[in-house]
Amino acid sequence: MDLNDQRPAQKKPQKNGRRITPASLENQHEDKPGLAARIAASRLLSAVIDKKTSLDGMTDSQHGNPAYLALNDADRALVRAIVTTALRFLPRLEAMIAARLDTPLPEGARALHHSLIIAATQIVYLDSPDHSAVDLAVEQAHRDPRNRRFAKLVNAVLRRLVREKSAVLEETSGIVCLPDWFYRRLSSVYGEPAANAIAEAQLQPAAIDLTAKADAALWAERLQGFLLPTGSIRLGAFSGAVSALEGFEEGVWWVQDAAASLPVKMFGMLKGKTAVDLCAAPGGKTAQLIAGGAVVTAVEQSANRLKRLEGNLARLGLEATLVQSDLLAFAPQTLFDLVLLDAPCSSTGTIRRHPDVLYTKGPEDIAKLAGVQEKLLRHAVTLVKPGGSIVFSNCSLDPVEGEEMMSRLLNERDDLQRVPLLPSDWPGLEEAVTPLGDFRTSPAMLRLDNGFASGLDGFYACHLRRI
Structure with a gap:
């Protein structure tokens, strides 16, 4: 029998006379x-x-x-x-x-x-x-x-x-649980030991991390969580809905992976500055900017995602100017002090949460998305005041979508300069600071031995200043 044939091998009538399909x-x-x-x-x-x-x-x-x-x-x-x-x-x-x-x-x-x-x-x-x-x-x-x-x-x-x-x-137990193309790519960039560590890390589901508007240490204690070096709260194992936890209805915290909270922290002081969050939904970084005291405009192309962002901010009691627009068509009359671009990417850094990414994406997607990100970043630069800051980030593990693109941009532009991070300013996260001063996290980082789950989403983030 042809296994692609959708017809039954034998057609026998049911008692009621209908054919079985x-x-x-x-x-x-x-x-x-x-x-x-x-x-x-x-x-x-x-x-x-x-x-x-x-x-x-x-x-x-x-x-x-x-x-x-x-x-x-x-x-x-x-x-x-x-x-x-x-x-x-x-x-x-x-x-x-x-x-x-x-x-x-x-x-x-x-x-x-x-x-x-x-x-x-x-x-x-x-x-x-x-x-x-x-x-x-x-x-x-x-x-x-x-x-x-x-x-x-x-x-x-x-x-x-x-x-x-x-x-x-x-x-x-010795079989690496990654598609061959992805494992080869990781090994060529990070070396086999690091690639193996990432492969093992993705076998465990990601923990739930929270970002609090204020008093993170207090809320870590109240929720029986652990305060991470990022300032995030890592929850222990629990069953039930996050929305049932204390503080949800009051809007004092939101769910956000610890690595995803880092790009906003790279700006430093936010109070009183004008900021735009591009590709803003679902709004975790928008909320960080507002909670830090910035005057925020949030841009999102999708009407449905913008509605979701609006609902999230409403629960948190936070306000921003919301704009539905294609990012490349966004041309405000006034430039911003701070521009945040968390760009759409291959999402290979989120494989602990989304293991399907390993099978729905491939090398051709990475190359295509890197081109999109570069276009978005070049436009984002036009939105910041001279002397202002741009933070570019994404949740990809691939340098084609990160370091390589950033190197190409900085080599071509004399009006941009990197603002390097100092490992000493990020205790507990030193291994995530690259030699050039960018952030590069991976699922195998932030190893905890206190009963809480280890790991971070894989993120790349670079801080630029417009000269």
Whole structure:
């Protein structure tokens, strides 16, 4: 049978006389608790790997994947946990399965491949009942005409994984859980030891960090968190919604990775200065600027994202002038003291939070986005007063989007100069200060041994002054 053929191998009428179709087979899972969630997880994994579709978009509560949206809240959370874990450990999972197949799966059996990955993720890495993971994967194979003939194979492979779980973890522990292209890129830039450290760091979900408007030490104590060298509050492990924590409704803090809080801190004193935050949504850096005393204009191209920014500032009790505009078309009559450009990028520094980035982006995206960033930065320079400051940042680990672009710009412009950071001014973050005085953080930095999660998002940030 052609595995790409969507027709059932045999067409047998149901008791009511209707023909069984692939869609009807897949939709008849109400009698099998948990099957709908596993089917949704397989579809989302397939879309990320095979079609380079963003996981955030597919799990959006309003516009997400229909199979995901059809689930209740508990099953949605389960699907997110399964898929993100599968993406973190994908190279190891694929090796586990391949080692237990007598022959490789047919080239067209991608749906079967993804359902095996989903089940293996539950068996090896998640606290799921083994028998349930096996049973649901076999049932999923039975209900898909393309995979029905592989049901016994699915059962055999997964039962071996259950029996050999400890050995499986040991035999795959040395496999680097990054796509080859990305690992090679990291190794060439940072060296193999650092690349391996980043690979290991991304296997752990990122902690939740908060930025407080004031009294960060007090709020760290009240929330039983840890005050980081960045001034951020790192929360310990907890279950439930962040919105239920003390201080949320009062608007005294907001969620922001510790690394993402650094670019604004590079400006130094903010009080009384005019500042523009370009590409401002969701508004964490905008809030920092306002809380520091700056008079802020926030620019965002997307109407929906600007609305989200407005809602976030309202909760925090902060005010800014909001402007919906394409950044390249933004031409205010008055120049600013401070310009912040946190530019759109490949987001490879956020792989602890968004492991799908490793499979939805590639070298061609990095090169393309670096070109966009350079255009935006060249325009951002025109918005700052002589003597004023520009901070450029992004959450990419790739120097093509950071150091290389900045070097090219500074070599061409004699009206810009770098304002280098001094490691001594950033206690606890010295390793993040580059020899040229920029920030370069990575997921493997900020190692904590006090019971709190380690790591930072990968960020690049450079402070410039217009002469």
